[in-house]
Amino acid sequence: DGGITQSPKYLFRKEGQNVTLSCEQNLNHDAMYWYRQDPGQGLRLIYYSQIVNDFQKGDIAEGYSVSREKKESFPLTVTSAQKNPTAFYLCASSPRDRGSSSYGYTFGSGTRLTVV
């Protein structure tokens, strides 16, 4: 079955550590997105990529980095510069629009990151 896989489901980070969250999709989607979700704040866009080897900052990119070396993969690194990383992280993808049709996003199941 096609879909998006995020791993790990739960991740614990010590102060000062970098950690990388994995996001893999086999939907042949062009665009991929990373969101951070905190209670009461909805979804906040961290980074997005519309094509391989290209990505753009979202609304809260500071303290995060990404790469898009393959169409299927869009890993997110939470660096030590991110002072409050404890949150639920969601990865999503969408296909290229064709004509007047439009697509929403397909989401992964999320990774819950906790600083210990």
Place this chain on the structure above:
Amino acid sequence: AQSVAQPEDQVNVAEGNPLTVKCTYSVSGNPYLFWYVQYPNRGLQFLLKYITGDNLVKGSYGFEAEFNKSQTSFHLKKPSALVSDSALYFCAVRLSAGNNRKLIWGLGTSLAVNP
């Protein structure tokens, strides 16, 4: 600026009663509108979308939404709520034209269906 508002943080409804989760939007152009549902500790699942055509859109799990251009609204509805409908609901919008495929998200509405 484009925006989406979900004016209610929480909606409570008794099982079997009709439910409405409200969404209004502001975009400069024709919108594509979406509803998603999120169960605890899970990703978001697509419910339905409005692209063009009939203003009443039917989606998954018996949900429907009505597009009202004059009121710039896209309220989610269900005739008879189930306890299993309790979840977090998100409304989203994007422009119908242009290369920017980013969705603009509301902050979410927590729906509680009481037995």
